Amino acid sequence: MPEIFINYRTGDGEQAATTLDNALRTRFGDDHVYRASRSIAPGDLFDSDLISNVRTSSVLLALIGDRWLDKPTLGTDEDWVTKEILEAFRHDIRVVPVLIGRRTERPAKRDLPDSLLWLTDCQTLRYDHQTDERDLKHIGDALADLVPALAAADRTAHQPDAPAATGNSTGDLHNSWVVHTGQVTGSTVHIGPDASRHSHHTVHQNGTGANYVAGDNHDGIRQSFGATPPAEDGK
Structure with a gap:
């Protein structure tokens, strides 16, 4: 059952209706959104299909462009x-222009037939292609707030949080390789054979965000990641 019924006029709002x-289908799922030109299957009676889906929806979005009032049969x-x-x-279904x-x-009341005068009192939303991303999010947020079934189906509400930064703390290691990613703090690190029995010969390569050490090391390696500006004279 669609929760959202998209109402639009051909020649005025079909491009916005498609967008x-x-x-909204990407955010809430295909089953929650109805648009006639997509949703009516070939051979179905469009008049009964339209009316039955209006009646079972939770909110009707009435798309109004600058030619919406031009239809002589309006009302x-x-x-x-x-x-x-x-x-x-x-049927007491919320209508959102x-x-x-x-x-x-x-539309001003003077431009509407009597049967639609109440439409001017409805709070509106806006969609403009120049602010496409912002407007689509705002409309989706408003619908999720209004309709509990949409809030439950909202795919943006269930996206996993970004993974936390990796933190590593290393103590004394012998005969080991050590790889750190992210935030690194350490005390004494030995890489290679038992450094207590060998000379302190090392190959040491540093760079912003990376540290490479090979050979026998003793008495500690201190690591710091991130660019540090050179000290100025006298500082």
Whole structure:
């Protein structure tokens, strides 16, 4: 059962409808979003399919662009955009107008038929392609807050946290190789055969974020990672 029904007018909001459909399905799953041109299967009766899915949804997104008011049949049963919105209203389904583009304003009451006057009192959301990522996230967040089933299905809420930085602390090691990654602190490190019986000959290579030591080592190796600026004269 779709929780989100995307209502849009052909010639006014189909591109935004497709973008919203893809983004919301990615976030909440295919089964939670309905868009007629994708969701109606070939051979299905589109009128009954539209009405039944409006009635079983939790929220209807009414996409309104700058040509939304141009339809002469607006407010009548001949206009499917109107029929879907009124069907949601009659069944107490939340209707959220989504204004398409930064310049689109909510329709004024003087421009609406009596059956849709209540639409001007609904709080709106906005989608603009120039702020695409921000607007899609904001719309998704708002829907997750409004509909518990969407919050439970929200894939962004279940993403694992980034792994913590690796911390290593090394004491005395004999006849061993030691590799440190991330934050490193150490005391005395012996690499190679028992350093107590051999000379203190080493090959030692340093660099920002890396330290390489080979040979017999004794009396400690201290390691520090990260660039340290050279001291100025007199400092």
